[in-house]
Amino acid sequence: MNQRSKYNINDYQAYLSEGLNFAKNSNYEEAQSSFKKAINLNKKKYEAYINLSNIYLLKNMIKKSKDLLFSYLKKNGNEINIANHLGKICIKYNLDNDIIKLFNFFNLEKIDKKKDKKFLYFLQGQFNEKKSKPLSAIISYKNTISCDAHFFESYPKLLNLLESTNDILNFKKYLDIGYLKFNEGQNKDILILYECILLNRTFNYKKSEQKIKKNKLYEKFTNKTDFLILLLDLQSKNNEKLKNFDDAFEKVKLRNKYLINHRTNSKFNIDVMSNTIDKYKSFFKRNVVESITQRLSYNDDSNLVFLVGFPRSGTTLLDTILRTHSKIRVLEEKPYLLDLRHKYFSKNNNDLLSLINIKQDEKDYIRKAYFQKLKLNNIEKNNIIIDKLPLSIIEIGFIKCIFPNSRIILALRHPCDAVISCFFSSFKINEAMVNFLSWENTINFYNKVFDLFDFYEKEFDLEYFKIKYEDIVFDFKTQITSLVNYLDLKYEKKLENFYLTAKERKKISTPSYNQVIKPIYTSSIDRWKNYKEIKNPQNQLKKWIEKFNY
Numbered sequence: 115m116n117q118r119s120k121y122n123i124n125d126y127q128a129y130l131s132e133g134l135n136f137a138k139n140s141n142y143e144e145a146q147s148s149f150k151k152a153i154n155l156n157k158k159k160y161e162a163y164i165n166l167s168n169i170y171l172l173k174n175m176i177k178k179s180k181d182l183l184f185s186y187l188k189k190n191g192n193e194i195n196i197a198n199h200l201g202k203i204c205i206k207y208n209l210d211n212d213i214i215k216l217f218n219f220f221n222l223e224k225i226d227k228k229k230d231k232k233f234l235y236f237l238q239g240q241f242n243e244k245k246s247k248p249l250s251a252i253i254s255y256k257n258t259i260s261c262d263a264h265f266f267e268s269y270p271k272l273l274n275l276l277e278s279t280n281d282i283l284n285f286k287k288y289l290d291i292g293y294l295k296f297n298e299g300q301n302k303d304i305l306i307l308y309e310c311i312l313l314n315r316t317f318n319y320k321k322s323e324q325k326i327k328k329n330k331l332y333e334k335f336t337n338k339t340d341f342l343i344l345l346l347d348l349q350s351k352n353n354e355k356l357k358n359f360d361d362a363f364e365k366v367k368l369r370n371k372y373l374i375n376h377r378t379n380s381k382f383n384i385d386v387m388s389n390t391i392d393k394y395k396s397f398f399k400r401n402v403v404e405s406i407t408q409r410l411s412y413n414d415d416s417n418l419v420f421l422v423g424f425p426r427s428g429t430t431l432l433d434t435i436l437r438t439h440s441k442i443r444v445l446e447e448k449p450y451l452l453d454l455r456h457k458y459f460s461k462n463n464n465d466l467l468s469l470i471n472i473k474q475d476e477k478d479y480i481r482k483a484y485f486q487k488l489k490l491n492n493i494e495k496n497n498i499i500i501d502k503l504p505l506s507i508i509e510i511g512f513i514k515c516i517f518p519n520s521r522i523i524l525a526l527r528h529p530c531d532a533v534i535s536c537f538f539s540s541f542k543i544n545e546a547m548v549n550f551l552s553w554e555n556t557i558n559f560y561n562k563v564f565d566l567f568d569f570y571e572k573e574f575d576l577e578y579f580k581i582k583y584e585d586i587v588f589d590f591k592t593q594i595t596s597l598v599n600y601l602d603l604k605y606e607k608k609l610e611n612f613y614l615t616a617k618e619r620k621k622i623s624t625p626s627y628n629q630v631i632k633p634i635y636t637s638s639i640d641r642w643k644n645y646k647e648i649k650n651p652q653n654q655l656k657k658w659i660e661k662f663n664y
Contacts, residue, residue: 126155126162133165137172145169160186160195167199176207184212187219194230201237205244213241222257232261236268246446248275256288263291266301270341273308282315303334307341311348319355322348343372347540354538359644366538370551373543382548384555391508391566397466398511400573407518410474413481415519419500419601422507423525424560425547426535428583432525433502435586435594435612441603443490444500450487451501454480455512469515480516498601505546507563510570522578523597524567528664529655530642533560557654564658582662584639 133148146169152162163186170179183200187193197220204213217223217238220231239254255272258265269292276285289312292305306329313322326332326349335342346369353362373379421436421444423429437444458480462468488499504525506513513520527535537556541547549559570576579600585593595605642651652659 126152126159130161137169142169142173158190160193163196164199179203180209180212192220198233201234205237205240227260229262232258232265235261239271248279251275263295266296270304277311277315285312303329303331304341307331307345314348314351319352323352339372339376343369350538360648363645363648374551379543379548382543382545384549386545387549388562391562393466394511395566395569402470403511403514406470406472406515410477412518415517416521417498418517418520419498419523420506420513420520421500421502421523421525423504424532424563425504426539427525427527427532428586429502429504429525431586435609436500438609438612439598439603439606442498442500443494444502445488447502449503450484451506452509454483455509477516498603507567514574524578524580526580526662527583529560529658530651533557533651534642534645553649557651560655587636587639
């Protein structure tokens with residue numbers, strides 16, 4: 115090494131240190147200048163590029179940050195530290211096209227199992243999860259472990275997906291691989307938690323609880339909130355199966371307390387949905403909706419059906435049964451219409467009154483965009499299309515303005531069972547589901563939702579098909595025959611084997627994912643009575659118990 119090279123290396127490190135000191139003191143312009151000087155000395159070393167990209171992020175120059183790193187890769191080839199940092203930026207800032215470009219740059223589709231690619235496969239798994247591609251995410255996490263079996267972060271991600279896709283055999287396989295690689299410390303404790311989940315899924319509830327207590331998992335996860343939430347959820351399920359109902363309820367209360375305070379949930383406000391319902395009751399009067407629908411022209415919507423109801427009222431069971439029919443296409447549970455409604459009102463200053471003056475082309479655009487989102491093939495376009503999103507029950511007013519001839523199926527379950535199940539279920543939290551983290555709010559939300567439905571029913575002389583979860587359980591063929599007749603279809607024998615359809619789906623994105631893969635069972639009926647001495651919702655839900663003849 116000549117004297118000039120030594121001088122450059124020394125200067126490079128000096129500029130790096132100088133830049134880091136400037137950044138530490140929030141002197142971003144000076145830090146930026148120092149890192150650029152380091153890069154000018156050596157355009158192949160990656161450290162200054164990563165630090166400069168971070169300065170751009172701190173200055174909210176996202177595009178400049180990621181372009182800098184892509185420029186490095188283009189000039190210098192595959193540098194894994196640059197790639198990993200770029201990937202994290204793309205994930206954090208939802209730069210979907212850029213992260214796909216990064217994956218293609220490193221040719222991740224061609225599995226070569228090089229150890230340095232492990233983190234890119236891990237990022238690919240996260241990306242696929244975000245895009246609701248669980249099977250692709252599973253492959254990515256498996257590839258991470260193939261590259262480096264000691265990369266622990268992939269194990270919880272993979273095990274969660276395998277459990278939620280009901281792939282218990284592979285769940286056990288990768289749990290065993292994990293135990294071979296991690297036999298002490300917190301990583302082993304996490305694997306023990308997943309072993310307890312496996313015991314629950316294989317009906318060994320008592321053994322699951324014993325192992326939790328023997329290994330003192332609650333104490334060990336006190337500062338690991340995500341795993342503590344998972345543990346408490348598991349314990350509530352174990353204790354309910356063991357008929358320790360007081361303990362089950364207390365575990366759920368504690369789980370929900372941690373969920374309320376979780377960093378990702380603080381942005382959600384329980385008042386949002388309540389305020390929305392109040393506004394809808396004031397706005398969606400009969401004369402308002404008629405003035406809209408009589409002024410505009412519509413195509414026939416009779417093959418479009420909205421399956422609505424309060425969450426945990428049997429909508430996933432109905433979804434699974436109906437998608438077994440040869441003439442029915444049930445959509446995945448996604449907010450197809452809600453996203454378009456939000457887009458429309460965002461363009462109109464979030465003014466509900468703007469709907470009164472909606473133009474023909476605006477209404478037509480919403481309808482066209484909706485069907486484009488569904489990606490129906492030519493055969494499916496002639497089938498019955500069922501949009502299953504339970505809380506679309508709140509949006510019936512908007513539905514009647516955009517799809518006035520569409521049909522509605524209302525799924526019902528005993529109100530007390532519905533609220534107990536919602537309180538116990540582990541939902542992905544949003545403005546609606548945040549209500550289920552409090553027992554009182556769960557009941558209040560049920561009352562608010564059905565007050566609105568009652569309003570719609572009277573205001574619009576609403577026609578709909580009502581079907582009860584309990585009736586399906588006790589008289590399957592009669593109830594489902596009536597339902598498919600309502601849809602102008604004939605009963606098919608294969609509907610009775612709906613759970614086989616569920617098994618083929620792999621990923622069911624509702625809390626019922628491990629229930630609808632089984633034949634009809636009765637254990638969920640009158641579940642609330644197990645908790646009657648603890649929390650009796652009967653009086654607060656009396657109006658709906660009587661209305662729906664329970």
